[in-house]
Amino acid sequence: DVKVTQSSRYLVKRTGEKVFLECVQDMDHENMFWYRQDPGLGLRLIYFSYDVKMKEKGDIPEGYSVSREKKERFSLILESASTNQTSMYLCASGTGTAFLEQFFGPGTRLTVL
Amino acid sequence: QKEVEQDPGPLSVPEGAIVSLNCTYSNSAFQYFMWYRQYSRKGPELLMYTYSSGNKEDGRFTAQVDKSSKYISLFIRDSQPSDSATYLCATVNDYKLSFGAGTTVTVRA
Numbered sequence: 001d002v003k004v005t006q007s008s009r010y011l012v013k014r015t016g017e018k019v020f021l022e023c024v025q026d027m028d029h030e031n032m033f034w035y036r037q038d039p040g041l042g043l044r045l046i047y048f049s050y051d052v053k054m055k056e057k058g059d060i061p062e063g064y065s066v067s068r069e070k071k072e073r074f075s076l077i078l079e080s081a082s083t084n085q086t087s088m089y090l091c092a093s094g095t096g097t098a099f100l101e102q103f104f105g106p107g108t109r110l111t112v113l
Numbered sequence: 114q115k116e117v118e119q120d121p122g123p124l125s126v127p128e129g130a131i132v133s134l135n136c137t138y139s140n141s142a143f144q145y146f147m148w149y150r151q152y153s154r155k156g157p158e159l160l161m162y163t164y165s166s167g168n169k170e171d172g173r174f175t176a177q178v179d180k181s182s183k184y185i186s187l188f189i190r191d192s193q194p195s196d197s198a199t200y201l202c203a204t205v206n207d208y209k210l211s212f213g214a215g216t217t218v219t220v221r222a
Contacts, residue, residue, distance in 0.1 A: 004156070040121070042201060042214035043157070058209065090156050100145055100205060104156025 003027070004105035006091055012111045019078040021108050023091030032074035033092040033102060034058075034066060043090065049074055081112045116140060117185075119202055119213025127221050132189040132194055136202035136213045139183070147177050147203040148187045151215070160187075193218045 007022035008070055025032065031050050032090030035043040039106075047066040055066050063085060066073045074093075088109050092102040119136045121207050125185045126132055138146075144165055149157035163169045177186040185202050202213040 011194055040214055042119070043210075043212040048209070092156070100147060100210075102160050102210065103161045104158065106154065106156050 004091055004093055004103050006089075006105040006108050008060070008108050010109045010111075012113065013078075013081050014113055015082060017078075017112075019110065019112075021076040021078075021082050021089055021091075021102065021107065021110070023074045023076070023093075023105055024072055025074075025091075025093035025103070026072065027093065027095070027103070028071065029093035029095045029103075030071075031094045031102075033094070034064075034074065034076045035090045035092065036060070036087040037090055038087050046076065049086050081110075083112050086110060086112045115146050116143075116206055117202055117204055117213045119131040120216055121214060122216035123219065124216060125219045125221060126192055128192060128194060130192050130220075132187075132192050132196065132220070134147055134187040134200050134202070134216050134218070136185040137183055138185065138204055140206065141180065141183065143204045143206060145205045146176070146185050147159075147205075147210070148174075149201045149203060149212070151199045151201060153198075160200070189218075192218075194220050194222045205222055 004025045033048040034046040048057045049068040065077045090107045091105045094102040126218045147162040148160040150160045153155040163176045173190045175188040199215045199217045201215045205208045
């Protein structure tokens, strides 16, 4: 079974803090993704990576950066957290050029106070 | 305009009813259409996908695409309490998935 794990289920941070969200997958997938999920807006793609050290902006990259130093690990960084970044963050991984099936982690509920 | 729009729900049905979920999409060039299911406190998981137009059946689930009207549907027959979840439609655009907002379904025992 594919497993995608995220470092925390719940996180509370203060405005202005630097926040790291970590994601690890164990199936040797080339592609990894970070989404945020908000009520009424669904999942929105923040960044994705199709190879180590490669990254592409998604639909809402502002205020975020990413790092992929190893194939199995994809990190999302909030350089200076703001209250409008309070959300559920979901990491996913997938293989090949068929972006159809992505395997999601359980999510991190981030609250920025 | 969002690439995929989904009926917001929520939907509450008695056990055994047929559940009908609908989405519309904006770009006639889209070819792949997916349905993901998300249980509470879990990440989404792929339920099924279709290519181009037509129907696809998998057990109690049927996915339907009508390209002429840019309409995507998911039907759940003989619904069970275990089907209670949020259902998200999605399509592939330029190697990225675009998701609808999701419809939360509750099947009452």
